[in-house]
Amino acid sequence: MKAKFIIVEGLDRAGKSSQCELLVKELSKSGPVELLKFPDRTTAVGKMIDAYLQSKSDLNDQAIHLLFSANRWEAVEDIKSKLNSGVTLVVDRFSYSGAAFSAAKGLDLGWCKHPDVGLPEPDKVIFLDVSEEVAMQRGGYGNERYEKLEFQRKVRSIFQQLREPNWAWINADESVENVHQRIVQALGV
Ligand code: 2DT
Ligand code: MG
Numbered sequence: 001m002k003a004k005f006i007i008v009e010g011l012d013r014a015g016k017s018s019q020c021e022l023l024v025k026e027l028s029k030s031g032p033v034e035l036l037k038f039p040d041r042t043t044a045v046g047k048m049i050d051a052y053l054q055s056k057s058d059l060n061d062q063a064i065h066l067l068f069s070a071n072r073w074e075a076v077e078d079i080k081s082k083l084n085s086g087v088t089l090v091v092d093r094f095s096y097s098g099a100a101f102s103a104a105k106g107l108d109l110g111w112c113k114h115p116d117v118g119l120p121e122p123d124k125v126i127f128l129d130v131s132e133e134v135a136m137q138r139g140g141y142g143n144e145r146y147e148k149l150e151f152q153r154k155v156r157s158i159f160q161q162l163r164e165p166n167w168a169w170i171n172a173d174e175s176v177e178n179v180h181q182r183i184v185q186a187l188g189v
Helices: 016-027 044-053 061-073 076-084 095-103 109-116 132-137 149-162 176-187
Strands: 005-010 033-037 088-092 124-129 168-171
Touching: 005 016, 005 095, 016 033, 016 088, 016 124, 016 176, 044 061, 061 095, 061 109, 076 088, 095 109, 095 149, 124 176, 132 149, 168 176
Parallel strands: 005 088, 005 124, 033 088, 124 168
Antiparallel strands: none
16 A cells, blocks of 8 residues: 555544544554654644643744744654655644634634645545534533634634545544544545
């Protein structure tokens, strides 16, 4: 199987992390697979992002947007070399989160997309859509910046604008196992 670049996007509480793990397990039956997650909070840039998300620092909307993008660009060689050596990548958030979260603050969507132009294009985008009711049943949102109902609504509407016909838009209200099956079906694996 040719290495694939698979991006998993979604709202908070959609179950992205669990689904990414299950997907990696499933895909590893047919070849090498690795999980990547953005923001990668371990790098120097990632530490600035982490402090911002925890409200330990403040940055203007444009500056934090560019840091999120830089956090992807600093991984680009690693991403390309893995794909070139046949490793499929499952990526927990990428450029679409970058555009959606910043545009939800009121920044121009075209401006938000621009810094990511030239990053690897996904073979497949999976969007996990969770309703507000189920997000609340799952324990509600956390304490980080952006984890607020009103803001999540705005983010969802921007994701709908970004959505392309070839995206797998999956209802993530269902059980972990059902959602996993739908993802597997969407990928045709
Ligand atoms: P996690 O909860 O998945 O760690 O994400 N975000 C993420 C952005 O605003 N821009 C980006 O480019 C990315 C990748 C989404 C932490 C938060 O960071 C937001 C939620
Ligand atoms: Mg989060």
